[in-house]
Amino acid sequence: MTWIWSNLDLLWDRTLDHLVLSVPPLLLSFLFAVPLGWVANRYRISRGVILTASGLLYAIPSLPLFFVIPAVVGTSLRSPLNLIIALTLYGVALMVRVVADGLASVDKDVRQSAVAVGYSGWSIFWQVELPLAAPVLLAGLRVVAVSTVSLATVGAVIGAQSLGSLFTDGFQRGIQAEIIAGIVLTVVLALLLDGALVLLGRILLPWTRLASTSRRALRAARVTEVSE
Amino acid sequence: MIEFRSVSKQFPDGTLAVDDFSLTLPSHQTTVLVGSSGSGKTTLLRMINRMVDPSSGTIEIDGADIAALEPVQLRRSIGYVMQNSGLLPHRTVIDNVATVPLLRGVPRRKARTEALSLLDTVGLDRSLAARYPNQLSGGQQQRVGVARGLAVNPNILLMDEPFGAVDPIVRAELQQELIRLQSELGKTVVFVTHDIEEAFLLGDQVVILRDGGRIAQVGSPSDILAKPADDFVASFVGADRGKRALHVERRGGSDILVDTDGRLAGVLVAPSAADATPDHRAPR
Ligand SMILES: Nc1ncnc2c1ncn2[C@@H]1O[C@H](COP(=O)(O)OP(=O)(O)OP(=O)(O)O)[C@@H](O)[C@H]1O
Numbered sequence: 111m112t113w114i115w116s117n118l119d120l121l122w123d124r125t126l127d128h129l130v131l132s133v134p135p136l137l138l139s140f141l142f143a144v145p146l147g148w149v150a151n152r153y154r155i156s157r158g159v160i161l162t163a164s165g166l167l168y169a170i171p172s173l174p175l176f177f178v179i180p181a182v183v184g185t186s187l188r189s190p191l192n193l194i195i196a197l198t199l200y201g202v203a204l205m206v207r208v209v210a211d212g213l214a215s216v217d218k219d220v221r222q223s224a225v226a227v228g229y230s231g232w233s234i235f236w237q238v239e240l241p242l243a244a245p246v247l248l249a250g251l252r253v254v255a256v257s258t259v260s261l262a263t264v265g266a267v268i269g270a271q272s273l274g275s276l277f278t279d280g281f282q283r284g285i286q287a288e289i290i291a292g293i294v295l296t297v298v299l300a301l302l303l304d305g306a307l308v309l310l311g312r313i314l315l316p317w318t319r320l321a322s323t324s325r326r327a328l329r330a331a332r333v334t335e336v337s338e
Numbered sequence: 339m340i341e342f343r344s345v346s347k348q349f350p351d352g353t354l355a356v357d358d359f360s361l362t363l364p365s366h367q368t369t370v371l372v373g374s375s376g377s378g379k380t381t382l383l384r385m386i387n388r389m390v391d392p393s394s395g396t397i398e399i400d401g402a403d404i405a406a407l408e409p410v411q412l413r414r415s416i417g418y419v420m421q422n423s424g425l426l427p428h429r430t431v432i433d434n435v436a437t438v439p440l441l442r443g444v445p446r447r448k449a450r451t452e453a454l455s456l457l458d459t460v461g462l463d464r465s466l467a468a469r470y471p472n473q474l475s476g477g478q479q480q481r482v483g484v485a486r487g488l489a490v491n492p493n494i495l496l497m498d499e500p501f502g503a504v505d506p507i508v509r510a511e512l513q514q515e516l517i518r519l520q521s522e523l524g525k526t527v528v529f530v531t532h533d534i535e536e537a538f539l540l541g542d543q544v545v546i547l548r549d550g551g552r553i554a555q556v557g558s559p560s561d562i563l564a565k566p567a568d569d570f571v572a573s574f575v576g577a578d579r580g581k582r583a584l585h586v587e588r589r590g591g592s593d594i595l596v597d598t599d600g601r602l603a604g605v606l607v608a609p610s611a612a613d614a615t616p617d618h619r620a621p622r
């Protein structure tokens with residue numbers, strides 16, 4: 111315990127490092143997955159190709175990837191960018207399928223009626239399909255957030271400072287408190303990010319909150335309709 | 339006036355949904371397309387706002403060939419109401435009604451104010467404006483659907499089985515509401531249903547369709563009822579089953595109308611009492 115109190119600064123710094131490593135991949139994987147998922151959902155052939163490719167991508171073990179990326183992208187072997195790119199790739203691999211499924215889950219009737227009242231091609235995507243797929247996308251993002259935070263600890267192996275550095279350092283120097291702090295902080299960070307996404311969903315997707323209350327509202331609505 | 343001239347539609351998979359369909363739909367009147375499932379009603383309706391383009395033939399609105407019009411602009415000028423309302427689940431009632439005016443660039447405040455008064459028009463309480471569609475009953479959702487269809491003050495209103503998914507009591511209410519609205523607004527309504535009763539109640543002109551959008555008979559409800567063109571029409575309107583041939587039986591002190599199957603069709607009342615009941619087919 112005393113180790114923790116005397117190293118609060120270090121813990122805070124590693125937590126920030128960890129955030130810097132995991133938040134950009136989360137945002138980037140979403141940005142890349144949306145167009146890829148759209149294409150996957152749009153055409154039958156591209157669906158097979160894109161979904162298989164993203165499945166394979168996720169199957170690549172992370173350590174070799176850390177050596178392949180610098181070779182391909184030209185970053186230095188110890189750059190944290192390698193980790194960000196690798197985590198983005200894993201995130202995209204997870205999110206593409208989610209986006210494709212989310213877009214496919216949009217009610218055909220609602221889509222048809224949007225066309226019927228005069229939405230044009232792109233406005234249907236931005237104003238109807240994407241928002242209606244959003245609950246599915248959010249569920250996918252929560253998985254990616256948690257998995258990214260946990261994967262980012264691997265960065266310690268290639269020298270990217272993160273909460274993972276607390277385990278490696280703790281092991282080398284035999285400081286148990288440091289190892290435990292690393293584990294606990296990783297879990298806490300994952301939960302916080304997850305919570306932030308849930309909160310974001312509540313603010314941005316107000317209509318989804320009604321699922322539980324709508325039945326009661328419906329009954330009330332029936333009563334008023336009859337009494338009118 | 340909407341005019342179909344030898345319109346056919348073959349879908350890419352080979353289905354001939356509409357085969358050489360010609361018809362004139364007069365302005366300010368309700369034309370009802372009625373036929374069994376798969377007879378091409380929806381396809382016909384969707385050709386009017388270019389959600390479906392004909393494989394051959396032309397459709398004219400007030401003399402202009404719609405093939406020359408931009409589909410999105412055309413759709414924004416025509417009201418469309420469908421079964422299960424087709425409301426956007428992520429928009430509130432008021433925003434759903436204001437959808438098309440907003441797409442056409444009407445300022446938000448103005449669009450909302452007009453949407454509120456449209457709620458009055460279709461008989462919905464303004465307190466429902468901030469709700470989401472899944473917080474409404476099916477009947478209320480249909481009313482919102484009608485309000486949305488009216489929001490751009492279109493000349494033409496396309497309705498695809500709009501009352502198909504609500505219970506009979508609410509349906510009857512909505513039908514009366516539509517008759518009232520139509521007597522005030524005088525739109526050119528194209529209404530699709532497979533319910534012949536509904537067709538006769540709402541239609542100035544009723545079109546009975548066979549498979550492939552082939553017209554079995556066109557006429558006013560009374561024409562069709564009095565002179566069914568053939569056995570198909572007769573069986574469709576139920577005339578041959580004597581469903582509409584009623585006789586009076588005296589039961590429990592009242593004159594009861596009974597059809598040939600023995601089903602009770604109604605009660606016979608004195609003319610004065612009949613006058614007191616609202617006339618559904620008020621002059622338009
Ligand atoms: N996009 C499509 N591709 C292929 N076939 C289609 C398509 N849309 C409709 N059809 C076919 O065209 C025919 C007419 O369909 P349509 O939807 O117009 O019938 P309908 O009279 O509206 O039927 P319902 O009362 O069931 O709504 C049917 O055989 C249907 O299967």
Ligand SMILES: [Mg+2]
Binds near residue numbers: 380381498
């Ligand atoms: Mg149909």
